[in-house]
Amino acid sequence: MTVKDKTTVYQHGTLAMLVAGLFEGTMPLSELLSHGDNGIGTADSLDGELVIVDGKAYQVKESGAVVEVAPDTKIPFASVHYNDTDAPTTRIENINDRKLQEKLIKDNDMFNVFYGIRITGTFSHMHTRVVPRQEKPYPKLTVATRVQPEFEQDNVHGTIVGYFMPYLFLGAAVGGIHWHFINDNRDFGGHILDFQLEKGDVSVQVLENLNQHLPVNNKAFRQAQINLQQVGDDINEAEH
Amino acid sequence: MTVKDKTTVYQHGTLAMLVAGLFEGTMPLSELLSHGDNGIGTADSLDGELVIVDGKAYQVKESGAVVEVAPDTKIPFASVHYNDTDAPTTRIENINDRKLQEKLIKDNDMFNVFYGIRITGTFSHMHTRVVPRQEKPYPKLTVATRVQPEFEQDNVHGTIVGYFMPYLFLGAAVGGIHWHFINDNRDFGGHILDFQLEKGDVSVQVLENLNQHLPVNNKAFRQAQINLQQVGDDINEAEH
Ligand SMILES: [Zn+2]
Ligand SMILES: [Zn+2]
Numbered sequence: 001m002t003v004k005d006k007t008t009v010y011q012h013g014t015l016a017m018l019v020a021g022l023f024e025g026t027m028p029l030s031e032l033l034s035h036g037d038n039g040i041g042t043a044d045s046l047d048g049e050l051v052i053v054d055g056k057a058y059q060v061k062e063s064g065a066v067v068e069v070a071p072d073t074k075i076p077f078a079s080v081h082y083n084d085t086d087a088p089t090t091r092i093e094n095i096n097d098r099k100l101q102e103k104l105i106k107d108n109d110m111f112n113v114f115y116g117i118r119i120t121g122t123f124s125h126m127h128t129r130v131v132p133r134q135e136k137p138y139p140k141l142t143v144a145t146r147v148q149p150e151f152e153q154d155n156v157h158g159t160i161v162g163y164f165m166p167y168l169f170l171g172a173a174v175g176g177i178h179w180h181f182i183n184d185n186r187d188f189g190g191h192i193l194d195f196q197l198e199k200g201d202v203s204v205q206v207l208e209n210l211n212q213h214l215p216v217n218n219k220a221f222r223q224a225q226i227n228l229q230q231v232g233d234d235i236n237e238a239e240h
Numbered sequence: 241m242t243v244k245d246k247t248t249v250y251q252h253g254t255l256a257m258l259v260a261g262l263f264e265g266t267m268p269l270s271e272l273l274s275h276g277d278n279g280i281g282t283a284d285s286l287d288g289e290l291v292i293v294d295g296k297a298y299q300v301k302e303s304g305a306v307v308e309v310a311p312d313t314k315i316p317f318a319s320v321h322y323n324d325t326d327a328p329t330t331r332i333e334n335i336n337d338r339k340l341q342e343k344l345i346k347d348n349d350m351f352n353v354f355y356g357i358r359i360t361g362t363f364s365h366m367h368t369r370v371v372p373r374q375e376k377p378y379p380k381l382t383v384a385t386r387v388q389p390e391f392e393q394d395n396v397h398g399t400i401v402g403y404f405m406p407y408l409f410l411g412a413a414v415g416g417i418h419w420h421f422i423n424d425n426r427d428f429g430g431h432i433l434d435f436q437l438e439k440g441d442v443s444v445q446v447l448e449n450l451n452q453h454l455p456v457n458n459k460a461f462r463q464a465q466i467n468l469q470q471v472g473d474d475i476n477e478a479e480h
Contacts, residue, residue, distance in 0.1 A: 109462050111465060112257075112454065112464060112466065114454070168254060168411050169412060172412075206456055208453060209451055209454070210451075212409075212450040213448060213449050214353045214354070214450075216448040221352055221353075222349050222352060224351065226408070228407055
């Protein structure tokens with residue numbers, strides 16, 4: 001039996017890899033899920049937005065369709081952790097995404113450590129976007145993300161899974177709060193652009209470890225000469 | 241019995257913390273050593289240079305004296321891994337530190353993944369430096385490292401322990417190769433400035449995981465507003 005370490009966010013791959021166009025999946029989902037039961041990421045060839053909730057991985061495709069991800073699907077970049085089901089939750093009402101981010105950062109001193117964030121509730125509005133699947137030879141992330149389908153629903157009940165990562169780790173991870181949504185029907189979700197939360201239960205989990213795993217057996221990754229000065233600029237363009 | 245994971249470098253604290261003057265030790269050495277038997281770092285109040293070899297931790301003090309570190313000594317920043325004693329070694333002769341760094345980087349594609357480096361041999365020259373212990377209120381790292389005692393020996397036999405960390409993790413870690421030395425007599429060592437290797441056995445260990453642990457219970461760390469733009473400049477000044 002695996003011990004569920006509730007103090008660690010496990011990340012496979014780096015955001016900088018994606019920025020450089022290294023979109024090839026390098027870890028099967030089944031292996032990723034041996035490190036956590038909640039998380040977010042993307043799939044091989046940047047094929048949509050991953051949302052992992054209670055051990056099940058959903059992929060929101062560029063069509064807007066949601067599919068459950070097969071265990072052997074290769075993942076280039078994802079973060080997972082074991083959700084602490086005993087963590088206290090806070091009921092929060094009538095707040096938009098910007099104000100909620102500010103509140104979470106302020107209430108929890110979200111500066112220098114890692115946090116898992118999970119929100120279950122009713123959203124009077126939810127607005128998402130989904131990265132489109134890319135073909136080889138892969139472009140850079142800024143090109144791949146220039147046109148992204150967006151989706152919106154009103155009065156939708158579902159779950160947000162996300163992280164706060166310190167800006168010190170920007171480049172390895174997304175700095176600040178990065179969260180994905182999946183509705184209860186598992187037919188709508190994606191990377192969150194904005195929302196209006198009507199009523200939700202928010203839990204914040206302090207994660208004292210980042211287990212950063214790298215695809216050491218991927219030759220393209222091992223040998224890539226990534227321009228780190230460019231990475232920062234490109235992240236700003238692609239992720240915001 | 242603990243399983244010795246030979247694929248992970250475990251790091252407690254971040255370089256950026258030190259840059260900001262957070263020199264307080266936050267993990268007992270005994271706990272650090274439960275994550276690896278080789279490594280480098282510093283001690284509470286920036287009290288000298290740590291070199292961990294085969295499970296024993298040595299502290300090179302600003303006087304040049306070397307002491308074995310007590311298990312309850314608090315560590316603010318250190319990296320450790322389990323040395324793979326089965327890893328192949330390469331005999332290398334008559335090379336200086338610059339040329340050896342270039343060779344290691346070129347031969348091993350040291351760009352994007354983590355590497356443990358260990359060299360045992362005879363050095364016709366070894367030149368080290370030791371950070372001086374600081375008093376509270378702690379200054380910034382650039383101030384603390386402005387004057388550092390240096391030490392030199394010729395024809396010394398000993399061990400280098402160090403890491404290559406991808407520049408993507410600069411700020412969390414030291415980017416590039418960072419190594420410390422301890423002689424066989426355990427009475428000379430420190431942070432390496434330069435050397436001439438006469439003859440040595442070099443082993444390089446690919447580490448596919450960085451387990452970055454943060455001192456989440458240290459209030460000063462949790463609440464510090466670290467200026468990350470300044471961190472890069474200050475690292476260049478303090479570490480080179
Ligand atoms: Zn996203
Ligand atoms: Zn050093």
